[in-house]
Amino acid sequence: MNNFEFYNPTRIVFGQGQISRLSTLIPEDANVMVLYGGESARKFGTLDEVEAALGDRKVSLFGGIEANPKYETMIKAVEQVKNEGTDYLLAVGGGSVVDGTKFVAAASLYDGEPLDILKTGGAKLKEAMPFGAVLTLSATGSEMNKVSVITYDAAQAKMAFISETVFPQFSILDPVKTFTLPPRQVGNGIVDAFVHVTEQYLTYPVNAKVQDRFAEGILQTLVEDGPKAMANPEDYEARSNLMWAATQALNGLIGTGVPQDWATHMIGHELTALYGLDHAQTLAVILPSLLEEKQQQKQAKLAQFAERVWGMTEGDDAEKATQAIIKTREFFESVGVKTRLGDYQLDATCIDPLVQHLTDHKMTHLGEHQDIDLDSSRRILNRSL
């Protein structure tokens, strides 16, 4: 196991009916801005529930945060914060709303050009406005981590920033709130959480037994309960397990002391920025091809994955690795997320622009060995056609 540091002060309040807890989780004299995405938050009653729990507190609303939240959108929220005298933010939505809220929390107290927060990856942040989240879509883990990914439209780029100042103070996870999600978002969430785990698990062994088994436990849960939630949207137990699995997938815990990859995410980000695929769709397309491309290097962990997650007992490590990649692709397809570029009306002509974007964004040494160079990325994209 490698040396590591782990810190995560976000309070999780989990379960049916917990939105009412907002009445005690947010200071009574707070001037709250509620940030949300589309009209579903109003339509399905979540905003009403939130407003009721906030009671007499001063509340303003900022809606319309899109998937892959844009800098250009969030900067308007920062202006509204200043106009309203907001001193507490509340994200109501999925990972995009939480990510966007993190940016608003940081930029609202940042003494400088807000775009610098993205350009410096959050390194200069000293403080952020306190905020909490009411999660309505489980996928990204943003509800319990210090990472935010913002799309800067002017540069067609997804830019991440990381800072301990943007841990949510609390996140309320009510599985019932995920019952009304469209199937596409449920499938996307399952794939997103799955790939968050594999980015921290399918590398090379360092004998980190607790981390490996936690990773495998999350993957098994996604494999078992993902299809249940797809088949029966109101299966509370399946929804609960998926929600907690997705949070644990990216709250830092399973990544402690182990090598990490993240190449799938980095290549995938360019697919979203250039061609508008959903984040999870990009992961479903890239991961299986990347595992094929790096099968030999990752063979030991792929074989372990085959045995412990997929229950394979036959064959040598190479055969197990091959089968595990096939199983992974089939799983993504089974929850409705297609795994080929062709499924998204993209052909080989998309590859040059993607590789150019990777070059522009200095994504030239990816993966746990920093050996996924532009040629490797090109081969991975070719395998994804």
Added chain:
Amino acid sequence: MNNFEFYNPTRIVFGQGQISRLSTLIPEDANVMVLYGGESARKFGTLDEVEAALGDRKVSLFGGIEANPKYETMIKAVEQVKNEGTDYLLAVGGGSVVDGTKFVAAASLYDGEPLDILKTGGAKLKEAMPFGAVLTLSATGSEMNKVSVITYDAAQAKMAFISETVFPQFSILDPVKTFTLPPRQVGNGIVDAFVHVTEQYLTYPVNAKVQDRFAEGILQTLVEDGPKAMANPEDYEARSNLMWAATQALNGLIGTGVPQDWATHMIGHELTALYGLDHAQTLAVILPSLLEEKQQQKQAKLAQFAERVWGMTEGDDAEKATQAIIKTREFFESVGVKTRLGDYQLDATCIDPLVQHLTDHKMTHLGEHQDIDLDSSRRILNRSL
């Protein structure tokens, strides 16, 4: 899965050589009191390393904290805090030193009779002095939780208190520091961590898949790497896995949203208070008997435990449960912790006083169903002879 709340703000700094990080983890102008147990902290160089890392900070020492730390001892540390003008505490040792330091942190800022902290279980605490820990024995999980158990000698009682004010600000976990432990303490630590997991896992199913698999992953790690650390004290990888497993066993995570038992601990506490057995020895004696006594009620989880932790595939659930209990007892014995009262020179005459103590301490409704009454406890003790 049941509703739950999870919060754990302790920063973990893990790995070889990390004690030097004290130089940045503690405020530069802090007036630090270092609390420790016996002379091994000095003998093996840990105190020297700590003092070097603290640099020019004002430092005082408080040594001599015993296993099962006593109120009567810790109250002297509280006096020393006041005399020295201490404003930061640093525990250097195992769970007893960390537990004792939590009490000092709480009592030093408590406006009232310190014994009330124990009598009220920490309920009235509003603040505590900030503190960190350098862990030298992995077992109790105290390095990353909000619980402290203090022995009040005058009443022959072990009394727990729980408060969010006594989370360590940080804990440094350097597996090398555990190389020099005597085998008895290593075995005890393995058993303690193991039973922390089973208290949160061997109850009844609520379909909490992530929590179950995390629990099983910790248990498997203890089973695999415990004997390795016993056989080769300087096996860094085994020590690392044991250390992280023990921390994860009782930091609140695997207990979220699931029923919990804790009867083994409560009965065991009386064994320590009355007859001086090591904490882990009491757990090794009580757990197998308690599982036998409650085998039918716990059968579903015992069978799952048999399959997933012990790899059993043969027999029906009842047979698997029986075999899993036998395996558990054998495992405790294999790491040098005896599992019968007779092994500690106790016979049936000890039972009446133990049951009387349970009565006195209102331990009359234990277990996940609160149905381990005094008759049940008596039967469990009889099975332990």
